Amino acid sequence: MSAATQGADKDERIKEISRFRQALIRPELGGIVGTVAVFTFFLLTAFDSGMFNAQGVMNWSVVSAQFMIIAVGACLLMIAGEFDLSVGSMIGFAGMMIAIFSVTLAWPVWLAIMITFVLCVFIGAINGFIVIRTGLPSFIVTLAFLFILRGFTIFFPQVLERKTIIGGIKDAAEGDWLAPFFGGKVGGPIFEWMGNVGLIETFSRGTRAGQPVVDGIPMLIVWAIGLVIFGHILLTRTRFGNWIFAAGGDAEAARNSGVPVNRVKVLMFMFTAFCATVFATCQVMEFGSAGADRGLLKEFEAIIAVVIGGALLTGGYGSVIGAALGALIFGVVQQGLFFAGVESSLFRVFLGLILLGAVILNTYIRRLITGER
């Protein structure tokens, strides 16, 4: 029987793959191709429309950053093998809680934000615990929370304030130390300098004459980039990242190898809730109000960005960088069609086509990587 192990110095079943090919074929490839395609398309069709001047860039960057924030959470959770359909409702709920705490109850804004974060991450944990304990698909459990949280988001302001939008948060946040971390802007002096030397345009009239048209990078974008870097390092450079892949790939195998699968999944639900709350807080600080309909359909937009980015719906495979590119594609297409003067209702058609194309391309790439059939 030892004959089988001898006589095969070189295994002819192993195919040599060139380094170039290996570097090229990665989960993010679909996202990279898509990003290049989308930018090429809009550079050709909408270059003169203002899409690529300072204001235009800021416009689609902010929209993309919004998608990115929730996509990072959705991405890690999906790789861990679970879904969260309650992200959109969580955004509405978190925003409403901040408004109720800070305006209706007149708590300091920093306290309102902190309590909301604790509350929402706790709800994320409940989502996770129910999924783990009952063994139900997270699809169903979080679908229930989609309705529950949306219901409360409409109920609380109705009962407390007899309206569905609570405003006045800007005034409440005046002078607060925590609010600028979500609603502020950074890099103001740099943009002022760029305006002065003519790198970006300045207002020529009005009360802000002489000031640059873009006066800083919104904290929303800083959060998006920070979360993407955090998610990417967590997933690829830490052992917890390996556990996320293992938990989503084959939970039983992971458990048998001593990976605390339940803890990994619950933590990922909590992280998804955290990302949704970051989104909500930035939005509330920006608008100065919270509405009961905020965040509608965001859960699907997050999942679409993640899937465009190459993640596998069934878990165990994906990339945060890919998801971030997916969010970028999403944002650029949404705003770009507006700049290109395309009828806005066609946005959904484009989105559907991109989603379909990306998934087909990603499936092909994944098969190249994993050798599945």
Place this chain on the structure above:
Amino acid sequence: MLDAMQTGAPPLVQMDNIYKQFGGIHAVEGVSTDLYPGEVVGVLGHNGAGKSCLMRILSGAMRASSGQIHVNGAPADMKSPHDARAFGIETIYQTLALANHLDAPANLFMGRELRTRFGNLDEKRMLSEATEALRQLNPNFKNLREPVARLSGGQRQVIAIARAIYFQAKILIMDEPTAALGPSETAMVADLTLKLKQEGIGIFLISHDMADVFELCDRVMVMNKGRNVGAFRIEDVNKDDILSLIIKGTLPDDWEPRGNSR
């Protein structure tokens, strides 16, 4: 291994009167067994006879309803696979259980990843250690950086075995390790099993393959409907005796020890 049995040293593993119930179903009923260093004990029985269940209890994947487990003479309470590993118990599954989209080093170190002093993964060291560990078992194993989904069944099983060796398992549970493999890969795993045995590792081997059992095992234990219906030295039984135990739960009427040891 017989030396160890005769010197009266405590067995590597002693399982006493293990019970496991699922609701009204008794999956394991009062089973006792033991395992000595350098010994392969075959655990046989029909599907649903309780053998996998018994082994899952030993590997910490499942908790017994009652009964005691001693490892090296000391009581061992296994609450999780993690606890079992602390006692040097490793399991190799028939399903080639690995994280499909991760590479060989990541799988080898799954749950016990090496880290640099900054707390991130020490991929370099994991790769070199894994290369070393896998080369000892199979010199043909070169495509280490590929997701294990691309590997053959034999290579995947080699990773699982390398994991056991690298972390210096004393007790190995092999749950139909060759069920998903082709003939030459089965032979390779059998080879490795004998190698591990020579190094003094005690092995519980669950198998349906009689050829494997007679080639590798020193003793066999047969389970039927959750009970231990017979434990013998391999010399004392033949294939028909074992099949009779597996199917009927009793030995043939005219049975007497067949070995020449008495």
